Amino acid sequence: MELRHLRYFLAVAECGTVTAAAARLHVAQPAISRQLHRLERDLGVELFTRNGPRLVLTHAGRQMRDVAADIVTRADRATMVAQQMAGGLLTRVVVAAAPTTIEYVLAPFVATLSSSDPFVSVDSVAPDAVHEAVLAGHDLGVAATAPPTGRLVWTRLTSVPLRAYVAPDHPWARRRTVPLEELVHEPLLVPPATDPTRRVLDEAVAREQLRYDRYEQIAWPPLSQALAAAGRGVSVVTNLEQFGARPIFVTDHRAQKVLLTIHACWDPDHYAAPALAEFVARLATFADTEVREAAHSVS
Template identity: 40%
Template sequence: MDLRLLRYFVATADAGSATRAAEVLHVTQPVLSRQLRQLEASLGVPLFAREGRRLRLTRTAEDLLPRARDLLAHADDLERAVGVLASGRLDELHLAVPSTTLTDVLAPFLATLGPEDPVAMVRELDPRGAVAAVRAGADLAIVTRPPARSLASRALAVLPVWAYVRADDPWAERGSVDVRDLVTRPLVLLTEDLRPRPLLDAAVEDAAVGYGDVLEVSNAQVAQALAASGRGIAVVSDDPRFGLVPLHIEAPAGRVRIRLYAAWDPQHHAAEALAGLAERLSAFCVERYGAEVAVR
């Protein structure tokens, strides 16, 4: 079906006369009349009945009109989508992000975006990782493990895993703590499915020591809340809360740190734009946390 003829039909129905419709469409009335007759011939039904100088829609045309409007609206949407795809730009940015990264890194970054940037749509990262997130429709996945080689990716930052103590704790002025000393104190640790925990586990194993009194939780903010209430030292990677003081954790292989990566489909129509956003996010991390988090 010729969409141009449908547009003539809708315009004529809206105008109520061929003369006014021709003016709106910037064609002559004879041309418009021929196009309408062609549409009627192709459909096999009459669309207009003439009443003096006005055109009245037939009952069939009244039934067809809302469907024609809907079809044209979908065609316009498709044309806009093709334009976006062809240009390599993004109107919406679908992000998959771990909860801690969303709160402390991504949300503050999104606040710096301007009206020319895509609208961000954020959801929780698929626990299976970057590949699953991208397959589920994420344009950009933020992860704490190196992404699969099938994805394009960029290392964003190297952030500390902190040991949080209360301001009145004897260690509050130390700035850092050796992992061998850390395990002698009651600890509030995240569960093993959250990245800071296996990083700490590896540091403890390298130091040839073991845990003592441990309380496990599945949320970093809850861990800090428990530390603030005196339940132990919280080991998490998020920003400080509840007046707690952060300590670097020293281990045989160096300070315990967590890496952030951005990953996306290399065949994405806006792959270049996604790479640019990842670059901006990396620069934002350095601006927010200092040069020591820069990827080297």
């Protein structure tokens, strides 16, 4: 069974006669008739019955029509993708990123794209799994981690500040900033040790030669912020405000905000590496304006 046999079969099924199918395909009628008989012989089933001048699908033919249409569609798509790959064109971008990055960086960026831009799909992965996901075949990774050494290309997108969230009746509720030397003495709600936000916080605390008094590890940022709103501790995340919790920027001893830097990465040997680089440049422009502005402001 060859792909052209399936195309002939589908054309006859739609047109109803070999004559009409031959005219559509610009193929001689005898050739189509021979290939249909061969297809029926190969499959071991009768695909058509004759009703006057028309050919009507049998029950087996109707089932085969759906299968054949799927095969032909997939084959056509494979051909199109191969042609695009050969030309270095980028029509679809599969991105690996953590849920927070998808929500606050990728989704807002995708909303600015047009129908002529690549179609973007995302796979939610752990923050420390982005690098491996790109090595495994994802087109692009967006991660809030320090670029590891290796063969991937990494580029900075933007930096966002760490925020401490407190309940509305907390003594800090009307403050804009809190230094690390004060923060570490509060009951903290922090991400797990593998989370990029936690790593940045731990590094900043270590540089200041400080230690946490006590903390709870909360893996899901919205829950951490909800607990802070309920007065169960001070949540340290990068998410924008929710649940009525009051945001306060975390600062170091120089009164500078503690920042988390977001990067994008891709394989330089990707078939559309130049197009990916251009796509990332647009993402970086968006991230360093729209995302950064929202992250550095509070309502």
